[in-house]
Amino acid sequence: MSEPQWQKSSFSGAPDQNCLYVAPAPDKTIRLRESDTPDVILATAPKGLAALLRHLKSPG
Template sequence: MTRDIVWQKSSFSSGGDSADCVELAAVDAVVLLRESDAPSRVLSANPAELAAFVRHLRREAE
């Protein structure tokens, strides 16, 4: 049985149906990430790994 993945577009996307956005989906205990302009490339992480990645990006942006 195949499960449909429901992707959620980031609120920081450039709006509308733009191809410049990041999408997230949760499947069981895994978070999936992809860019809308390259939907076949999917990264997976557990919630703790994703939180660490976001913290790293925020520090780099400061």
């Protein structure tokens, strides 16, 4: 399997801060990892990630 093409989130801070990275996977899932623990990778369906982001953006 090829190495994921990680992209830093546009909401991440300066290079010396913890950053969130995302990458598409061959099985049509989205992979997520943090810069402070790059070996821990979460996988989610695009619809699941979209639902999470909508929830986080919604007013309290």
